[in-house]
Amino acid sequence: TNLTIFASGTGSNAQKIIEYFKAHPSISVGLIVCNNPAAGVLDIARDNNIDTLIIERNRFFQGDAYLPELKDTDIIILAGFLWKIPGALIRAFPDKIINIHPALLPKYGGKGMYGSNVHKAVLENQEKESGITIHLVDEEYDHGRHLFQAKCAVNREDCADRLAQRIHLLEHKHFAKVIEDYVKELQATSLQ
Numbered sequence: 662t663n664l665t666i667f668a669s670g671t672g673s674n675a676q677k678i679i680e681y682f683k684a685h686p687s688i689s690v691g692l693i694v695c696n697n698p699a700a701g702v703l704d705i706a707r708d709n710n711i712d713t714l715i716i717e718r719n720r721f722f723q724g725d726a727y728l729p730e731l732k733d734t735d736i737i738i739l740a741g742f743l744w745k746i747p748g749a750l751i752r753a754f755p756d757k758i759i760n761i762h763p764a765l766l767p768k769y770g771g772k773g774m775y776g777s778n779v780h781k782a783v784l785e786n787q788e789k790e791s792g793i794t795i796h797l798v799d800e801e802y803d804h805g806r807h808l809f810q811a812k813c814a815v816n817r818e819d820c821a822d823r824l825a826q827r828i829h830l831l832e833h834k835h836f837a838k839v840i841e842d843y844v845k846e847l848q849a850t851s852l853q
């Protein structure tokens with residue numbers, strides 16, 4: 662099974678996923694798609710000899726959504742990708758696009774709810790807990806079927822950065838395994 666990771670930033674989740682599947686080679690990361698030429702994830706790709714594709718907005722939204730370049734992709738992983746996925750791509754990969762969101766959806770999701778914005782909102786609302794949601798991507802922001810959630814406490818003295826660090830630990834611990842389990846589920850259903 663060939664994964665393509667879409668990312669816009671540091672790439673810590675991409676790093677963990679690449680490492681995990683080096684030890685579980687039935688699944689591999691064949692391509693990293695990025696919409697930010699300065700993103701740290703591009704260094705991670707280079708260090709792991711993984712091809713990269715830097716995309717531009719017009720072709721992604723008004724063009725062919727880079728479908729030709731994704732012909733060898735089985736599943737798309739969104740790991741901190743900040744653009745909404747166009748309908749053409751969702752229809753080309755039905756139930757085969759997986760996103761990670763740094764909060765307990767359906768709360769703290771939707772347009773503009775990404776990165777530190779999420780953690781600031783959680784703190785402002787004095788939530789006692791937060792967490793991660795790994796879900797399938799459909800045409801609505803942060804809306805598709807949940808594959809997995811994990812929780813962590815929110816402490817009174819937390820700031821957005823400290824909460825983000827705790828959330829990252831949860832993401833790094835669970836994301837790759839959830840992907841692996843979903844691939845097994847897809848393989849099982851395709852055999853029925």
Ligand SMILES: N[C@@H]1O[C@H](COP(=O)(O)O)[C@@H](O)[C@H]1O
Pocket residue numbers: 668670671672673674675740741742761762763775776829832
């Ligand atoms: N959507 C969010 O964007 C962040 C990406 O972090 P990284 O993988 O680039 O370090 C993660 O917290 C993810 O939940």
